[in-house]
Amino acid sequence: MKAGIYLSPKQVKMTEREMPVPRPDEALIKVSYAGICGTDMMIYHGLHPRAEAPLILGHEFSGIVAASDGDRVNKGDRVVVEPLLNCGFCAPCREGQAHVCKSLRYIGIDQNGGFAEYTTVPLHRLRVLPESVTEKMGAMIEPLAVAIHTVRRSKLKVGDTAAILGAGPIGLLIGLIAERAGAGKIVISDVSPVRLQAASKMGFEAVDARKTDISQVVKEYTDGCGADVVYEVAGNQTTADQMIECVKHQGEIAVVSVYKKPPVIQLAAMHFREISLMTTRCYSPGDFTKAIELLEQNKLNLDPLVSHTLPLEDIQTGFNLMENPDQALKILFKL
């Protein structure tokens, strides 16, 4: 079978691999669509603490059951993969918070994933797609669940002003979910014209951070106060400073970004205005269910997020495109 493999830093390649053989508690999945994520880029640059080459990447993917014992799923079922593998033994797992498991692992990061014609997936990590959800949109469920988890964890209330720093796939998805959660005004910043254009197209107030300070824009809308909730989804020192400038007194900052370099956080500036800061990590099983349901109900248009659909043969092109925010948003491989 064809497989897209991370070989070494800045080197990915499509090669032939043996078909995997499922264990009794796994199904063989014929992959349909698989997305490249920021974490895949971290692995690609050799910066991921756990991923080890050679590895079949891909943790955002949909497919069709090709073989399965038992009656949990049937051959031909269209499925999406929930890629988290928790240990089941640590305190967070025992408290029902598997997504913050002390040794959380991912399909596609810690073991082979979905950039391949076929892969094996534990049965309990499969969700059958509703008829109305295409396999292409199935590959968007995982990042959508991140956005749902973030907005649900935040204190956003009906009519609130939300500021989103970073209009990558995750920032834009947070915008869509904040809108459905009843946000009044949604202001989103980026430094990439392509991403700003996508944000405007999706109906958000897009601020070009190269020219305009988002905190000034937000303050104009809020009587000089700032946003009720700020979502930090860019992950650099500039946005780590802006998130505090942007937020209202007693407002909340939700840090979604995974910082490559530890930022300096101006705690004194937060203290004087009683700002809350919280972080988010992936999603709970319930968030994943809600992501599927929102797509089933046709409540979201995710089409503007998919900038490229490529064959797996173009894996290196896909990773090259992802290097520059101005070249791509979400890239999907069609297997």
Ligand SMILES: NC(=O)c1ccc[n+]([C@@H]2O[C@H](COP(=O)([O-])OP(=O)(O)OC[C@H]3O[C@@H](n4cnc5c(N)ncnc54)[C@H](O)[C@@H]3O)[C@@H](O)[C@H]2O)c1
């Ligand atoms: N918490 C989680 O579980 C979770 C899950 C997925 C992704 N993430 C993290 O969320 C972040 C966003 O993910 P993504 O896939 O959208 O990444 P991305 O890199 O596509 O998006 C980040 C965006 O920030 C923009 N940016 C850079 N500097 C900026 C500035 N000064 N002002 C405004 N925007 C600026 C970039 O142009 C880019 O569009 C990443 O750090 C990623 O690791 C976290």
Ligand SMILES: [Zn+2]
């Ligand atoms: Zn991801």
Ligand SMILES: [Zn+2]
């Ligand atoms: Zn655990």
